[in-house]
Amino acid sequence: MRNFYSAYWWIFLLRGIFALILGVLAIIWPGATFTTLIVFLGGYLFVAGLFALIGAIAARKTTENWGIFLLSGLIGIILGVLTVYNPFATGAALIFLVGFWAMLAGIFEIIIAIRLRALITGEGWYIAGGTISILFGILLLSNPEAAALTLTWLFGFYAVISGIMLISLSLRLKRK
Template sequence: MQTPISRYWWVFLLRGIAALLIGLLAIFVPGITFGTLVLFLGAYMFIDGIFSIIAGISARKQSRDWGWYIVSGLFGIIIGVITFANPFATGIALIYIAGVWAIVAGIVEIIVAVRLRKEITGEGWYIAGGILTILFGILIFINPVAGALTLTIIFGIYAIVAGVMLVSLSMRLRKKYKSHRSIPVT
């Protein structure tokens, strides 16, 4: 029996191709790609904000928390508008958030490694990873433009890997779909 998902193998192929193209753009044209990603993020927040408000209004009779949907929606719309009005400011904010995240994550990695030193061996590698993560966060604060380019290239590598995996999956689903189509139904 054919599984329903194999019938849609081509969706995974299209997603994989899109991820590959975005990944290549992120690696070879990181500045433009970062700016585009910021604008897409702004558009997403704006549209999501509209739908959150619609959900809040629709749920006002069924849910006591409907007001939070409205607040979330308004926040999304405001951030979306700010992003379109000044994408540079939003991009810089995202870079600094990533920098703070890296510093905090690095500190946590070091704390966990120190606490685990009695239970594991090689905790020095985890400590070294934490230090590198902190240094990455500090470098983002020192040079945010390089941080944006680095984050975009890392995203590009991720997108390429994800794209290859999706294309591979689509080929396997296509093979399964074709093999099930050729079996006569009795």
């Protein structure tokens, strides 16, 4: 008997194709408005949520972890609807969230590097990485328009890589 993942390999394939297309569009047309990208992101969250929901319903008889798929699907659908409903708020929140996260991550990297001085050599590289993270966060917060373009490209590359990985996974699952 095939397991859930092998039986529903096509769900991963569809998610991968959708992510790949969205990523390529974000990279090819970086001049598209950030609002459009946020609406696409909302559409992706909604579609991915639907596929996760379908997977959860299908998995309820074959796996005991189907509740995780269900929760993931419902959250994706809700976030997708909210994002499409108010893309400006979502876009602004995303820029500020990434900016503050980068600064906080940089601070923690520097603290960890200082604490690890006795255990490792070359901690200066980790401190430099933390400093770059802090500067990246400051740049995002100081110029939201450039941040929107930068985040569009970053999202595009992430979506392409994620799409390729999901397609590869689906093809391996299909063979099982």
